[in-house]
Amino acid sequence: MMKQPWKKWIRSGFLCTALLWSGTAVAGAENNSYTVQKGDMLWKIAEKYETTVDQIKAANHLTSDEIRIGQALVIPEKTISYKIQKGDVLWKIAEKYGTTIDKIVALNQITDFNNLLIGQELKIPQQSVSVDSVVPATSSSSAAKPWVEYQTYTVQKGETGWTIALKFGIPFQEFLQLNNMTESSILNIGQKVKVAIHHVPVKVSASSSVEWLDWWTEAQYVFPIGTVTKMTDVATKKSWYVKRTIGANHADSEPLTKEDAAIMKEVWNGEYSWNVRPVLLQVGERTLAASASSMPHSTIEYIMDNDFAGHFDIHFLNSTRHNDGKLDVSHQQAIRVAAAVRW
Structure with missing residues (x-):
């Protein structure tokens, strides 16, 4: 049986390293930093940032009000x-x-x-801008934040809510919610509906071209239903092509051809399995960290001539299982391994 060295990385503490490298497990990582200037006092700094002296002292482990010029202070978020x-x-x-x-x-x-x-x-x-506001990410401070714009679309002949959602790369349920509709709602030719255009900026570090995207706000829009991608197994470096064909809590996908299914089966030691493996997805010019199992399941399939009955699961950061809506720990660990690969 093929060894899976990434499992040892997780057990030996590599998972903790990956978390720290990504910044998601560092408490206070999003706080502001301030360098003490001549004439500064804690009460002035607290007033400037609309916080309190006690909160600044707690965030910086200060035992007195004494500060010095050039000292770096963490300013806690409101x-x-x-x-x-x-x-x-x-x-x-x-x-x-x-x-x-x-x-x-x-x-x-x-x-x-x-x-x-x-x-x-x-x-x-606490946000200084209403959550209903839509502001493009144009400055360097917000360049890594996804944003959304809303457009009005005119329904064409033969279109349904599902086909419109596919056209704009958004989940069907999101389309329904935007338009206060249900799955039984009927659209008429010429009807005006609202659609969302999600913009997800590239998120890479100086040492890696691999993106670790949140499923709910980023990955599902970068890898929408209908997208074909090259999948690469992190451990073996073998690649094949898959298509996302459905899925809401994670990406339900299918091998594109018989040859792709055969490569995937080989990667999983010659048999389809629920065992998870760290993988990378090439979506356009972007490389996404993900985790996959290879077991075909469900009667829902869209590619009929690929020797693969059903679909398989691809998970991203914070994606969940369909059956209970909870995170799958094994998938989340494997994603972190994939995210730390420096290519």
Whole structure:
């Protein structure tokens, strides 16, 4: 049986290294930094950043009010308090308050995504801009943040909500919500509907061309239904082509041809399996970190001549299982391994 060295990396602490490298596990990573100037005092700095002296002292582990010129201070973000409600998941809370999952995780030092409790209090970064505002990422400070613009579209003959969603690369449920519709809603020729255009800037570090994208706000729009991509297994470096054909919580995909299915089967030691492997997806000019299992399942399939009955799962950062809406820990670990590959 083919060895999977990346599993040893996880067990030996490589996972922790990957988390620190990515910045998602470092509490306070999104705080502001301020260099003390001549004449500064803590109360002046607190007033400038609309925080308190006690919060600055706590963030910097200060035991007195004494500061020195040139000293670097961490300025804590303003936060609001939020109590978890029934049905809440982190991506929904982040979307509601116009922030990111990473910021909420860092601010609250969350380690177990599947154990959030109803009534649990979270600190949420306070936004200075309404979450309903739509602002393109044009400055360097916001260049890595996805943004969305809304357009009006006129329904054409033969179109449905599903085909329009596919045309614009957005989930069907997102289209329905934007237009206050249900799955049984009927569209008429000439009807005006709202569509969302998601812009996801490239996110790479100086040492890697691999992007580690959040499924809910980034990856599902970079890799929408209907997209063909080259998939590469991190351990063996073998590549084949797949197409995302469906899926909401993660990307349900199918091998493009019989030859692609055969390569995938070979990578999984000659048999399709639920075992997960770190993989990279080449989507246009972008390389995305992901995790995949190869087991064909479900009666839903769109490619009929590929010797593969059904579809298989591809997961990204924070994507979840279809059956219970929870994170799959094995997939999330493998994604982190893929994200730390320096190519």
